[in-house]
Amino acid sequence: MAEITMTVNGRTVSGTCEDRTLLVQFIRENQGLTGTHVGCDTSQCGACVVHVDGKAVKSCTMLAAQANGSEVTTIEGLASGGELHPVQAAFREHHGLQCGFCTPGMIMTAVDMIRRHDGKLDEHTVRSELDGNICRCTGYHNIVKAILAAAEEMGSGSKVAAE
Structure with missing residues (x-):
């Protein structure tokens, strides 16, 4: 534990959790913050993106213990x-949403993207950086x-700097 x-x-x-508890599980189950979605469990869809110490992270591939001492922001915290x-x-x-399942991860990815590029984005960059986020409704x-x-x-x- x-x-x-x-x-x-x-x-x-x-909190106390098993060593193998994923950050997404800790956020959803221990904290009751269900805006972070679990889609694929393999980091392919991006529905689980949160910010850890200000950077976008797929929380289905990070252990909760790895976030010990960190600052985590979920969609509810924006x-x-x-x-x-x-x-x-x-x-x-x-x-920019249809069914809404991918939306929290898309938004968290976008906030990080805007911060990293100091607000200077073009369509090609946005499409390229959304590569790890899947919208099954094809709402890109x-x-x-x-x-x-x-x-x-x-x-x-x-x-931008405040995020």
Whole structure:
């Protein structure tokens, strides 16, 4: 058994779990945060993407014990003060979701992508970096449109750096 402590969405949490417990399981089962989805368990679909210490990670391939002492942000932790994160708002505005299953992972990947590129993205880069996220509803056109709109809105200002 592993004793772990991490910060999840700004709140320090502790727990005991089996050594083999995946981060996605710890988030969903121990913390009750079900916005992070389990799709394939093989890191192929990207539905389980969360941020660990500010970087996008597929939580189905990371052990919870590996996140011990880390800061974890899930889709539930993006919104602030009752307002959607700019990427969440762009997905809503530009119809970047269909069934919604892939949406949390797409959004978490997009936030990281915008941060890493300082808000300067083009369609080719977005499509290339979404390679590890699968939308089974084939909604990529509006997803890409939403990410580009969010990147433009966030620009290279403090909203990008704050993530």
